[in-house]
Amino acid sequence: MPEFQISRRPALSDKQPVTGPGIEISTPPPGAILHALAQPGDAGARGFIESALMSDIFSIRPVSPGQWFSVADDPLSHADFRNLCEALEPRVDLVDQSHGRTRIIVQGPQVEAMLAKGTAIDLHIDQFTVGSAASTLIGHVSAHLTRTGEHCFEILVLRSFAENMWDDLVRMSREFN
Amino acid sequence: MTAFRLPHGGLIDRSRPLSFSFDGKSMTGFAGDTLASALLANGRILVGRSFKYHRPRGILTAGSAEPNALVTVNTGGRTEPNTLATMQELHEGLRAASQNRWPSLAFDIGALNGLLSPFLGAGFYYKTFMWPAAFWEKLYEPLIRRAAGLGRASHDADPDDYEKCWAHCDLLVIGAGATGLAAALTAGRAGARVIVVDEHPVAGGGLLSETAIIGTQAAADFAASCATELQSMPNVRLLTRTTVFAWYDGNVFGAVERVQKHVGFPAPNLPVERLWRIAAKQALLATGAEERPLVFGGNDIPGVMMAGAMRRYLNCHGVAPGHRVAIFTTNDSGYGLARDLEAAGIVPQAIIDSRRDAIPDSYSGSARVVSGAVVSDACGRKSLSSISVLQNGKSEELKVDALAMSGGFSPVIHLACHRGGKPQWSDEHAAFLAPSSQKGLALAGAADGTAGLQACLEAGVSKAAALLGSLGFTAKPQALGPVEGDIAAGPAKPLWTIPGIREKAFVDFQNDVHRKDITLATREGYGHVELAKRYTTTGMATDQGKLSNVNAIGLLAEERGVSPADVGTTTFRPFYSPVSFGALAGATHGKHFMPARMSPLHEWAKKNGAEFVEAGLWYRSAWFARDGESGWRESVDREALNVRKNAGLCDVSTLGKIEITGADAAEFINRVYCNAFLKLPVGKARYGLMLREDGFIFDDGTTSRLEENRYFMTTTTAAAIATMNHLEFCAQVLWPGLDVRLASVTDQWAQMAVAGPKSRAILQQIIDDDISNDAFPYLAARDVSLFGGQVHGRLFRISFSGELAFELAVLADFGEATADALMQAGDTHGIQPYGVEALSVLRIEKGHVTHSEINGTAVPADLGFGRMASSAKADFIGKHMLSRDGLSARDRLQLVGVMPLDTTAYFRSGAHILAKDADATLENDQGHVTSSCYSPHTGSHIGLALVKGGSARHGEEILIWNALHGEYVPGRLCDPVFVDPANSRLSM
Amino acid sequence: MASLVPCPHCGLRPKEEFTIKGAALPRPSPDAGADAWLDHVYLRDNPRGALDEFWHHTSGCRRWLIVSRDTFSHEISACRDAADPAKERS
């Protein structure tokens, strides 16, 4: 068998982080994003998922009734993924989205004002508290938004839209940097 | 008239002179001026020409209702026609030009129209220009079009940026006058989230022209300290230079902020305008009241001005309107102006008051008051020289160079009427008031018919407190004031018709609608307020009748002998004042009109020389040009030939991919496809056809069973999004009892078609599993491991090209490395990348359909899938409408192949099919070519076509008819499969 | 309505996030007969006033909702997950 160079090319791998006094935009190294699907009415599913996935590794974000994203900073091997699937099936099915979604971190004192240029969600800290997550439109692109800190948000965007989203975010931040 | 700058006073900054030009003439003003106040200060009275009669016009107002002082500012892509001089802030280097005049503002040929005015009355154009018929488009219409319109817009692209954003608040206060400031302070102090908006650069509204004292402060200082306090509160946002232009459902308000319209050189990191979408729990309209003009002869001559505007220029800009000033009023507002003029040393020549004995106690000035009198005519050409005052039947001539008028006040209720509510006429207020009790919105102050500063401040406080109460806040209303020295203008009897008029008396200034037009409209049967509007065009100009509508209604009421209540208003519509395309488009235009989707193999394609083509939101590789190739056709021919000879690699990542799990997944899939799926074994793929409920084909694709309860569905690129929505509909709405879970995984996988006789040999070099024909037969579908376990993938033995072929999906980030590896592994086998053009050639050669054929009007049988629509299944989406007569009629369009008789002949998609020797008529139309290409394997152009009863007509000679391009190609209908009809190449 | 839609799962969201399908009609049973199917697929009450409509929260939770809305005032009186009543029926 010939020698092949096998390397990952995540979306946005050629983007330089944006830094500035008002806003910082960056993309973390690829980790794991698992889409957990239960029956919509399964009230205990979230607890079940939390107990099966290590909570210090995965953080669980609601997507829709019966659906969550479990996000981890480190990649997951296919074998490990299969093991998790087996632990959860049939009550919860896992679908790997680690390559299908791209993580973007936006933070800084002006981050709320900046995101208000994209989403109609009221991001006031009293309304959208730390840990809140929602799927929404940012500009014309769907994305999943999580508040990870007072001035810090994580955006999960479909990989194919990542570059478009990045460019939009950079434009939205220009005023503040 | 000779307006001039007063030696002191006003809110302008005399230490910051600004130079600007008007019609090429340089002038200076000060920071704090508007273009209008600066023009006045320079004695520039004539600023524009009217629409129809080209009458000389001056500055009438000091705000957004201005109908006359429209100018063009800037040049090139920044050209802005129809800019209101009254709203444009002065800045260094501002260049403004007058409009609708030729050759110059002072000498305008168009003014000749005035002489013809007896023949140019309302609607005259509907009655003539009809003969000879051909002259309309050749002569009359071009003349009319050239004469019509105001400013000239640029065709150049705008170099500046725009943006949009959302905002949320408990209380939105619209208008930062006395009322709005009081309301905002009350709400802000109570801790509510407040947004206060005002269209002017400085908060204060009427306070800025006011000389009363509030508490211990002059009115303008009071406004400034309110604004300072508001700005200091973190829960309050004060937006000046921002106009709320509409009220939409869900209590969403549209507003536009002119971020950088007041600067000569916009900063590049800021937009010039910003669109706000404000979601407000409650909104308070504190939008004030618009002063009404009076309809006397010559009321449009430069020098005639609204009384409130005159007061604004005087007190706010330190500009006196003239030396000999008269005031014509129906209410007390004229007296406030008189007092302030006197304080500036200009004693009015007269105050002409339509009321008898109505001098307010608060007025102690020395002007002569002519009671129970009217101004019947104003005289002058390019500026005012005198007025005729009519009192007790006697007319008196007064020499004046400026005349202020006030016909009462119309509350600014526009926004409150944007959602269908109808304004109510109030005799008591002599005005239309907003419709009552609308959810989410209240009015206060002058907008609600309240007169007097003290009352407005109180109304602002109490309305805000009440609204906050409804939101669960406890507001402690704090009194603001007391107010001293206010001459409150309460309601007074309106004066619609003025006796003794000789000259034209204008109702709608900008559209040149005068009193007689209203009479004519009524006479001709257009007396309904909406018909009168449309027939005369009153209220249809850029100011949307802010000044004129109520006068027109009053006149119609008198004309028809009814009350204004019976006449009613026309409909208030967005936009409160006009909004630019730029602001409403934000950053979404041009290249950014729609988002762009990139395949994980985009960079791979790029480095292999791809030309890209837009496919929905995606960019797909169309072909891969090589050095020396003469054009795209040569590249495409090479790619297609190479697939059938060796192997090709095509990026198909854009296909929709859906993972379907759950205990009832099989049952679900069986119901959404028209063909059978229950018995699909694990490890197998199957072609599936989805219908709409009306029986027509919706989409096609393949679905593979990877595990007992895990399926992988692919859809076409075009219908991917619609299909996912549709499946979710089926799962959630139609059959919520089924345990089925859907996840879109389109972006998770980089997917490659590897097609051609060498494809297996190439793939086997990177795939760890055995993919020999026995181990991995046609339609096999399985998880695979690549590169010795380094990469996870899914392999499908399916073929769109008709060759031995596979589709390989790998985790997206590994897509490029995998494609590189395949090119490397395939090098000795002659692998080449191919694009969607070659893909299309290959599929047309095989008679495979796409959305060119699945065009929303085809049922399965039309495309040769008649037997797929399973009659064995009791139910599937689309089953129940399929049996209608028309869907099985014999002359339905059916899929066939089409070839030219002369193999060198060219034809294209969209050409129609006619029977040989038939006349070219619609009745003889037999169908059309849906897809076509040059087929390098048959050495001819070939096509797919939808032809009446086509499946029974193979072999028939026809004409491929394309009159649009003058291409008439004799051809023959044939089987739609041009290459390997036995499908022997699939299972090598 | 229809500037902001109260998604039961996501809260108030703008219309842009939704896809609209039309009147929320129950699907007839497979054996309902031609008239019932014609009625279902093609005929509409199309009232001026209260109407239940299917809306999909496409750029949100991706649930199909039944939005109860007045077609003249555009006021939304209720918004619920479409699976709930569908489950009750089945």
Added chain:
Amino acid sequence: MRYSALSILMNGLRGNRSWKPAWREPEPKAHYDVIIVGGGGHGLATAYYLAREFGITNVAVLEKGYLGSGNVGRNTTIIRSNYLLPGNNPFYELSLKLWEGLEQDFNFNAMVSQRGVLNLCHSDGQRDAFIRRGNAMRLHGVDAEFLDREAIRRMLPFLGFDNARFPIMGGLLQRRGGTVRHDAVAWGFARGADMRGVDIIQNCEVTGIRQEGGRVTGVETSRGFIACNKLALAAAGNSSRVAAMAGMKLPIESHVLQAFVSEGLKPYIDCVVTFGVGHFYISQSDKGGLVFGGDIDGYNSYAQRGNLAMVEHVIEAGKTMIPGLSRVRVLRSWGGIMDMSMDGSPIIDRTHIDNLYLNAGWCYGGFKATPASGFCFAHLLARGAPQETAAAFRLDRFARGYLIDEDGSGAQPNLH
């Protein structure tokens, strides 16, 4: 009184005092041969042609609001006959032919302006569809041209050719297409019908349809009961509501479509242009305003007002198609209620009730159809049989499976 340059001159010299009302304001009679519900373009045209072509003059047009208060007075005024399907194409061509002689015919200048309608295309698929459509037109003798990118650039150099998300690939041009002054159409037909004896009755809302023995005997209205021999419905966006009074359920949903006008400008664009991605079409009115529109808002509505999201979408498309529009200001937006049918095509037909006739389902394309719709509906009312070019517009085509679906969207009206 006949309108002409001379009449304007004579009246002008006499102080414009002797102009007569353009139509009478009659009290409703107790009985009419034909009652037409709806004083929009189609209702008024039907009355006009009933009188003019078929000599039936004992006719009333009942209008709930003021004349032309419906869609005829709020559309983007585009006329064209660039239709694809054989059920539509000859009908719309008949309509265009009628427009071409209309003003002299009814002695009212409706400003029929054949300035050309250009539809842009931006993809291979769209181009092929236009070629198909253009050829269908040519088969019926209708003028159609396909312009390539460079020809369009010569014609309208200011379109967004450069830096475009979806490049302009070409366009289908119908030179005979154009615009007509919306209000004038209503007024011209009304005056023409009135002159021939038709009663045009405004502020008269039909609230019920009285039937006896399977026949309509007349209508209840806000001004009392009015009897008739034949009842003709031409209520556009309100078709479902009126039909429901006769127990009918239609294959129609009512949707709101917005339209817009900019501030008045000197000549900016000479023809009608439609964008092929997103939704945008534009022309300039003779008054100087740029008149433009887009897609329906997407939900059922009887309110004549729209949504900000659609406003933004339309204007984003507009600025993309013509970048120079950026600093042009939009003056006003409004909405109209469209009777969106299930296949996007109209209905002109008899109904299950013998003397009840239906004209509906015009979606957002019925303005251009006004003369032919009136003509064909009058033909059906007078002769009892469909006019040949309108024969496909049958109500039972949905049940029989003979749909006239130009764009293949299927039974979802908000996609047409």
